[in-house]
Amino acid sequence: MPTCHPCRTLVEAGAKLTSHGPTVKDLTLYRSLAGTLQYLTFTRPYISYAAQQICLFMHDPCEQHMHALKQIIHYIPGTTDLSLNLYASSPTTLVTYSDAEWAGYPTTRRFTYGYCVFLGNNLLSWSSKLQLTSSRSIAEAKYRGVANVMAETSWVRNLLQELHCPLTSATLLMRGTDPTPFYAP
Structure with missing residues (x-):
């Protein structure tokens, strides 16, 4: 084609x-x-x-x-x-976005979640995954999605610390379409 x-x-x-x-x-x-x-x-x-x-x-x-x-x-x-472009900037903030769709896969009723992690203006990590288990509610699906992005965020923060670039500010976590951010240590 x-x-x-x-x-x-x-x-x-x-x-x-x-x-x-x-x-x-x-x-x-x-x-x-x-x-x-x-x-x-x-x-x-x-x-x-x-x-x-x-x-x-x-x-x-x-x-x-x-x-x-x-x-x-x-x-x-x-x-x-x-x-994907990487821009020269001082890494000052770590911002993550997470969302989940409950029972969005019609044949198994499993949920999908996705996240992306930004350091400044640069996209560092992203994932989109169909979960192996089904959730009982949208709240549980979103909670699992947030837990996965926080595990990734912890890994990135530890990696930056090992590279002698520790972050001094809290990580900002944005959930789906909710404009209210979470702050994670």
Whole structure:
């Protein structure tokens, strides 16, 4: 698909992949393209979550999965100028963002969470993950997401201290769309 028209979005808004529907006719093509996307995530980490969602159905893909895979492929040519930039600045603050979606995965009712960690203006770490267990409420899902980002934050703070760049201010934790920050030591 070297001459495909770039797509503006990586995935369709609000789309949930399920295991229902007509199966893909060419399993080898689907698996080959999905594997290629996995390798592409090394240089394009912003497609990691979408590629992971495609690979969940590698054993029995449906036509909707092939459509989602093709949308990712259409998205990539329009992002050749995107990059993660690191800026020279004194690391004064550590800011983290965390959010969770309870029972957002329709087949298993598990929750997903994601976080990102910034040191000044620089993105240091990020993660998006489907949890292995299901939660009883959105509060529990969000609590688990916050616990994971705080574990990552503690690791970053300890690493900076070992590098003789200790942080003197508290870490700011922003949760989802809630504008009220948490402060962590």
